[in-house]
Amino acid sequence: MTGERMTGNRASSAPLLQVKDAAVHFGGVKAVDGLSIELTEGKIFGILGPNGSGKSTLLAAITRFVDLTAGEILLDGEEYHTLPAARVARRGVARTFQTVRLLPGLTVEENIRLGADRVGGRGGADGVREAIERTGLKGLERHRPGELSYGVQRRVEIARAIVARPRLLLLDEPTAGMNQSERQEVSALMRELQKEGLTQLIVEHDVQMMVDTCDHLFAMNFGKLIAQGDPAGVVREPAVREAYLGKRWSQHV
Amino acid sequence: MLQDLINALSLGSIYLLFALGMSLVWGTIGILNFAHGAIFMFAAFASYVIVEQVRLPMLALIVIGALVGAALSVAVQVLAFQPILQRAKDLRSGEMQILIGGIGVAAIPLAVAEEETGSNPFGFSASSYATKTYALLGFRITNTQILVVAAALLIAVAVIAWLRMSRSGLALRSLGVDPETASLMGVNRRVLGLGSMAVAGALAGFAGVMLTYHLGAITPDSGDTLLIKAFAAVILGGVGSMAGVVVGSYVLALAETIVLTQTSGLWVDAVSFGVIFAVLLFKSEGLFGRKEVRRT
Amino acid sequence: MTAWYDSNIILIQSTFVGLLTALSLQVPIRFGVFSFAGVGCYGIGAYTTAIIVIRLGWPAPLAMGAGMLLAAVTGYLLALVLSRLGGLYLGMATIAFDLIVTVVVANGGELTGGPSGLFGAISDVGTVHVALTSLVVVVLLALSERGRFGRRVEAVREDPELAAAMGVEVRHYRQLAFVISALLGACAGGFNVLLRTTIAPTDIGFSLVTLALTMIIVGGSRSWAGAFIGAVIFTWLPSVLEFSGQWQKVIYGVIVALAAIWVPGGLLGVITDAYRSWQRSRRAGGSSDVGPGDGDRGTVSPRAEGTPA
Numbered sequence A: 001m002t003g004e005r006m007t008g009n010r011a012s013s014a015p016l017l018q019v020k021d022a023a024v025h026f027g028g029v030k031a032v033d034g035l036s037i038e039l040t041e042g043k044i045f046g047i048l049g050p051n052g053s054g055k056s057t058l059l060a061a062i063t064r065f066v067d068l069t070a071g072e073i074l075l076d077g078e079e080y081h082t083l084p085a086a087r088v089a090r091r092g093v094a095r096t097f098q099t100v101r102l103l104p105g106l107t108v109e110e111n112i113r114l115g116a117d118r119v120g121g122r123g124g125a126d127g128v129r130e131a132i133e134r135t136g137l138k139g140l141e142r143h144r145p146g147e148l149s150y151g152v153q154r155r156v157e158i159a160r161a162i163v164a165r166p167r168l169l170l171l172d173e174p175t176a177g178m179n180q181s182e183r184q185e186v187s188a189l190m191r192e193l194q195k196e197g198l199t200q201l202i203v204e205h206d207v208q209m210m211v212d213t214c215d216h217l218f219a220m221n222f223g224k225l226i227a228q229g230d231p232a233g234v235v236r237e238p239a240v241r242e243a244y245l246g247k248r249w250s251q252h253v
Numbered sequence B: 001m002l003q004d005l006i007n008a009l010s011l012g013s014i015y016l017l018f019a020l021g022m023s024l025v026w027g028t029i030g031i032l033n034f035a036h037g038a039i040f041m042f043a044a045f046a047s048y049v050i051v052e053q054v055r056l057p058m059l060a061l062i063v064i065g066a067l068v069g070a071a072l073s074v075a076v077q078v079l080a081f082q083p084i085l086q087r088a089k090d091l092r093s094g095e096m097q098i099l100i101g102g103i104g105v106a107a108i109p110l111a112v113a114e115e116e117t118g119s120n121p122f123g124f125s126a127s128s129y130a131t132k133t134y135a136l137l138g139f140r141i142t143n144t145q146i147l148v149v150a151a152a153l154l155i156a157v158a159v160i161a162w163l164r165m166s167r168s169g170l171a172l173r174s175l176g177v178d179p180e181t182a183s184l185m186g187v188n189r190r191v192l193g194l195g196s197m198a199v200a201g202a203l204a205g206f207a208g209v210m211l212t213y214h215l216g217a218i219t220p221d222s223g224d225t226l227l228i229k230a231f232a233a234v235i236l237g238g239v240g241s242m243a244g245v246v247v248g249s250y251v252l253a254l255a256e257t258i259v260l261t262q263t264s265g266l267w268v269d270a271v272s273f274g275v276i277f278a279v280l281l282f283k284s285e286g287l288f289g290r291k292e293v294r295r296t
Numbered sequence C: 001m002t003a004w005y006d007s008n009i010i011l012i013q014s015t016f017v018g019l020l021t022a023l024s025l026q027v028p029i030r031f032g033v034f035s036f037a038g039v040g041c042y043g044i045g046a047y048t049t050a051i052i053v054i055r056l057g058w059p060a061p062l063a064m065g066a067g068m069l070l071a072a073v074t075g076y077l078l079a080l081v082l083s084r085l086g087g088l089y090l091g092m093a094t095i096a097f098d099l100i101v102t103v104v105v106a107n108g109g110e111l112t113g114g115p116s117g118l119f120g121a122i123s124d125v126g127t128v129h130v131a132l133t134s135l136v137v138v139v140l141l142a143l144s145e146r147g148r149f150g151r152r153v154e155a156v157r158e159d160p161e162l163a164a165a166m167g168v169e170v171r172h173y174r175q176l177a178f179v180i181s182a183l184l185g186a187c188a189g190g191f192n193v194l195l196r197t198t199i200a201p202t203d204i205g206f207s208l209v210t211l212a213l214t215m216i217i218v219g220g221s222r223s224w225a226g227a228f229i230g231a232v233i234f235t236w237l238p239s240v241l242e243f244s245g246q247w248q249k250v251i252y253g254v255i256v257a258l259a260a261i262w263v264p265g266g267l268l269g270v271i272t273d274a275y276r277s278w279q280r281s282r283r284a285g286g287s288s289d290v291g292p293g294d295g296d297r298g299t300v301s302p303r304a305e306g307t308p309a
């Protein structure tokens, strides 16, 4: 936790994010139950898992929306699971939400600006324009979220998350409610951001898209990690098929 | 000393009658009804208007007060709270609008009563009921005090028994614990909401008539003060706990009586405010309440 | 004009005091903090100012400054003490605080004049001072509703968790709301006592909460302009309603109830909505510069796909 240790860890190129034996319990519900993952810089990571397996809770723990019951989370090798959520955000951890959370009273542009505010500075205006263009929201800046379709609202969320140029981007089911071409656009955007060095962790049910987009997959069930590794390999693992893909996806992949 | 206890007991009984309905509604359908005080006062006022025309016994006035209270309470639910809840975008903003709406609605009966009485105290001197004072072993007690205490305890026991044992009581309690599951299990929120508001209004009306008999006269704005005191009693006992309200009401009344006898009377009102502060800060679930009262 | 001004000077001054009082309740609401402590701070400001002017003979600005300082400190302490409370509980706790102030000043003996209050807080404070102060306050608040700060306040109110995810220290904003509210309340109280020269416990009771709240409900809670509309209406309405004679208060109550139930955004909300839908229809009629994937304008239910969190 001292400055020395911090730089020491950076020099030895520790992973960007480490989750060690993390557990989050809500009363008797073990939403996350002794889980360890590592995210190395510049890669796209994906999480697969059935509903209720603790994916959103894991993202909430990483962004400090919920407290860990046990374990620790380190960013750049530095422990941060005691910081308030706002500080974590200012360290460059950005996220989107499973259910869209836009401010209804602000326009699309203002909603995105809210994300840019955290970096402050005047360079913000360019960043906002860029984020709007990259997410295909040009022309919709003055609309309010209530006037837009769900897929478009999701893109506003993504724009708001990337506008501050985070170091780690967490996306919770970013393409839910989108049509096929929109999904492809989001997938393309994710790879483009990766080229710029952005590390990403994506929760998504679209297995094909995850296999195509991610460098590394985690599979979760009952709050535990049941498999990880090369995407094509992970989705072929029997435990994963049984837990998640089962009947629905086995012919698909 | 014993005299103080008797006074505390009758004061606590008035608080209890008033707070029971408030707590019932708050603990089950989650509405903190700020118009409860106005309903209480207006029921007494309506009885007063009638008794000025026709000389009636106490029982008739109690029935009138309870009916007027129930009717007003249902009207508030239908005309104000239901529309607000239907239009509110989430629970949090709904909660605030309910509070504000209640304050707004309460202004109407208050204005009517103040207009008619010129903000002066009104009482049931025209009623055929006469207060008698009994002197026993050196302390004094009135027949009204005996009635108030007996009625409050009986009604509290009846309400608790109803909630614990009857089907509708159980359904109502399930609403307070988990509204979503309760709706899924076929509990009709709307009907139960109206029912509990009607019961709460009747209790408020009853309390209004009894307090007027007890004090001889009340002013139109007495509902506001009582509202804060009842709030203190409810959270002291714990929101959602009926037994808690009983204890909260009597503890508050006892504390006030002690303050009244030990200091100049003006500090009495500080007791309930102090209780509200202390409970919210140090034991926000109250003495008997469920844990998750605190909401940030 | 001068004749009109002379005969309505009390109402004009009351409008500004009302505006400041309403703002002291509105600012926290705008921050998503359901606090009525501004009214208690009105009492603190009014009494402190009066005591200092009467007993110490300090100049009015210093006395008011002292009152505002005391109120601001109290507001900050309240914010710390009540930090864990939200919603109804915070509302009721702050109402209790307001009433405690009333009880304390009623029991303050010679210092506060007890139940009959204080008289003779004479100064040269006049309409100009309260008007200019209100103007400065309104300009500052209008600025706070715009730009980066305005967006953050919006986020803190609508979705505190989201605000935190945007790097906003929600706790600090909540504390700020308490302090601003306290300053505004104390400022209103100070002006009122200097303009009227008297203050009594009944002036700062529950009815003041109701009055200030009424102004915001009917005017609108989202912007200073709503408080202004409300302050004008409820300061002048009683004299306009004179013709309806004895039922004035009832009509007043009906207006408040109707506004609270059916127009939660207040008059200002009605005006903004009308303006926005006019803007939208203009946009729809004009250039149809619509981005990809915006085929339908209807809102799809957020639960259409995806799973509940």
Ligand SMILES: Nc1ncnc2c1ncn2[C@@H]1O[C@H](COP(=O)(O)OP(=O)(O)O)[C@@H](O)[C@H]1O
Binding pocket: A026, A029, A030, A031, A049, A050, A051, A052, A053, A054, A055, A056, A057, A058, C307, C308, C309
């Ligand atoms: N705030 C909470 N309180 C209680 N239980 C929760 C809370 N959030 C999530 N859970 C429970 O934790 C489990 C995991 O939920 P979640 O992380 O949302 O799963 P996923 O995103 O994988 O669908 C579920 O059983 C859910 O009901």
Ligand SMILES: [Mg+2]
Binding pocket: A052, A055, A056, A057, A098, C308, C309
């Ligand atoms: Mg999820």
